[in-house]
Structures are given as C-alpha cells and as structure tokens.
Amino acid sequence: MIGFIGSVFSPWYGWSGRATPSNHCCINVVTSGLNGRFTMTDRGTAALRQSRDSLTVGPSQMHWTGRELVIEINEWGALPMVAPVRGRIVLTPAAITAAEVALTPDGHHLWRPFAPIADIEVDLGPGTRWSGHGYFDANSGTRPLEQDFRFWTWGRFPLRDRTVCFYDAIRRDGSTLALGVQIDKSGQVHEIAPPPLTPMRRSLWALRRESRADAGFTPRQTLSLLDAPFYARALVETRIDGETSLGMHEALDLTRFRQPVLKPMLAVRVPRRRGWAFPD
Incomplete structure (x- = not known):
C-alpha cells in the first residue's frame, strides 16, 4: 500500500x-490472487488531515505509535472488483x-528508506490475512x-543477515543511476x-524489466502483483553473493x-472524489 499526497499516477x-498536491491524495492498496483488488481513489483537500505522527485520507489512516506503523484501511476496490x-x-x-538518497543530482527527487527490515x-x-517480511520507504519530489x-x-x-536494495534509472538527460x-x-x-544488471522476462504488457543478480544468474518472476501498461510489480527471485x-x-x-x-485509461481505475466531511 502507498499513501500519496500529490498522487503522481492520478490522471x-x-x-x-x-498545482495543489493536497487536492489529489489517496491511499492505494493492491491485493493479488483471484479476488485481487485495487484501490486508488483520488480525493480532495477536504479529505486530508496530517499531524506529526499520522496521515488521514478520507476514511483511511496511518499512524506511527513510536514503535509500529498502524494502517487502518477503509476503501472500495476499482473496476472490475468493486468491493x-x-x-x-x-x-x-x-x-x-x-x-536519504537524491535520485537526481539536483535533489528534486528523494528516496527515504525508513525501515527496509520489518x-x-x-x-x-x-x-487476505498473513504475516511476514515488511518494508517501509518514501519518495518525494x-x-x-x-x-x-x-x-x-x-x-x-x-x-540472511541484512537486506539489499537496488535503484537503477535512466534519466531524461541520458545520465543513469545505479545504486x-x-x-x-x-x-x-x-x-x-551492485552485482550485474540482468534482463528479465518482460511483463504481460511487454514492459522491459531487469534486476541485479550474481553473474550467470537470471532473475525470475515468481508472482505478478500488479501489471499495467507502464508499471509492473512482482515477487522476484534473484541471487546475491551466492544467496538466493x-x-x-x-x-x-x-x-x-x-x-x-x-x-483516460487510468481514469477508469482511479475515480475522483472531491468532497469529504469528517465526523465531528
């Protein structure tokens, strides 16, 4: 799930x-499987509340207790699973x-890996009940x-004893990021x-993909989590320093x-809800 202020993928x-990021905020939740659902309702400024330890967007909220990030979800899935x-x-x-990492030399885009191990x-x-590895980061721009x-x-x-993260990008000026x-x-x-950047099989939308892996090993998708014309998220198996x-x-x-x-294609999956009134 992702909390957006200035929903970057919202049409x-x-x-x-x-001009006004706070007027386009959302809580994006994606689940997978036969009954997988996708929520990305674009909400206006009236639906946004922020404090030092909490972010509320309409009926959903995330709150930092000092030890845990607690996220309460109350959304509706988009077409075709309206539930x-x-x-x-x-x-x-x-x-x-x-x-904190600058993704561009001028610092207009930042990556903040708050908790890569959780x-x-x-x-x-x-x-949709499970427990396991978690991860918490943020991007701003x-x-x-x-x-x-x-x-x-x-x-x-x-x-086994750590987590590794890789960020690879091609900027519009032709320069690259290999972090x-x-x-x-x-x-x-x-x-x-980082180990070599290795091509992977393309997504269902023929989206180019690649990941880092030990020389001679080809990363492979084990489960598709989100597949769109411009974006793919998946569980991927790779090998780093001899460890799978x-x-x-x-x-x-x-x-x-x-x-x-x-x-216009995205607007079908990303409904706009301008109005919101919090209970007194």
Whole structure:
C-alpha cells in the first residue's frame, strides 16, 4: 500500500496541472490472487488531515505509535472488483534508518528508506490475512517523475543477515543511476557495488524489466502483483553473493506514462472524489 499526497499516477492530478498536491491524495492498496483488488481513489483537500505522527485520507489512516506503523484501511476496490477493502496493517520496523538518497543530482527527487527490515501483519478480511517480511520507504519530489526519468527499476531483497536494495534509472538527460545499498538489523545503511544488471522476462504488457543478480544468474518472476501498461510489480527471485532471495521488484516506464492515451485509461481505475466531511 502507498499513501500519496500529490498522487503522481492520478490522471486527475495530471489534468489539474499539479498545482495543489493536497487536492489529489489517496491511499492505494493492491491485493493479488483471484479476488485481487485495487484501490486508488483520488480525493480532495477536504479529505486530508496530517499531524506529526499520522496521515488521514478520507476514511483511511496511518499512524506511527513510536514503535509500529498502524494502517487502518477503509476503501472500495476499482473496476472490475468493486468491493470493500477494509482492515488493518501493522508494520514493526527492526530499526529506523537515517538514510536519504537524491535520485537526481539536483535533489528534486528523494528516496527515504525508513525501515527496509520489518515485520508485518496484514488483515484485510478472509483470504487476505498473513504475516511476514515488511518494508517501509518514501519518495518525494518537486517535479513530475516523467519530467526527469525515462525508466527505472527498484528491488528490495532480504538476505540472511541484512537486506539489499537496488535503484537503477535512466534519466531524461541520458545520465543513469545505479545504486546499491545494504541495511543491517540495527538500521545501519552502507552503499555497495551492485552485482550485474540482468534482463528479465518482460511483463504481460511487454514492459522491459531487469534486476541485479550474481553473474550467470537470471532473475525470475515468481508472482505478478500488479501489471499495467507502464508499471509492473512482482515477487522476484534473484541471487546475491551466492544467496538466493525472494524480494519485491518494480519496473516503471515513464516514457510510456507520458503518452496522453494512458490518462483516460487510468481514469477508469482511479475515480475522483472531491468532497469529504469528517465526523465531528
């Protein structure tokens, strides 16, 4: 799940000229499987409340207790699975990092890996209850992603005694980002030399994908989690320093996202709800 202030993939935010991020906020939740659901309701300023430790968007909220991030979900799935998505997610970090990374030399885009190692408990109703590895990060920016990037891939892979994250991007000016970091359970972050960037099988929408892996090993998708014309999220198996890992991977083609035809397609899955009144 993702909390957006300035919902970067919302067509309504794009059509608005992106002048007021707070007027296009949402809680995005995606579940997989036969009854998988997708929520990305674009809400106006009236639906947004913020404090030092909480973010509320309409009927959903996330709150930091000092030890856990507690997320209360109360949304509706978009077409074709129009059904309630309700429940609770609790993420407990092993530690909070102090790392912040500029994704462009001018610092207009930042990545903040708050808790790359965490435990998570998910209860979104029957069929969507589980616990396991969790991860918590944030991205922020002062310009549209597609203005500065053509393509990127990102991956987070848990290993026996640490987690590694890889960020690879092609910027619109032709320069590249090739970032590898490892994080231990105490929250210490160290930059590492990433293993080779290796092509993967394309997504169902023929989206280019690649990930980091030991020489001679080809990363492979084990489960598709989200497949769109410009974006793919999946569980991917790779091998790092001789250790096989199953982790989260995403590929984002911002050249495709720039195409005007995509915004009307997205509007079907991203409804706009301007009004909201919180209970007194």
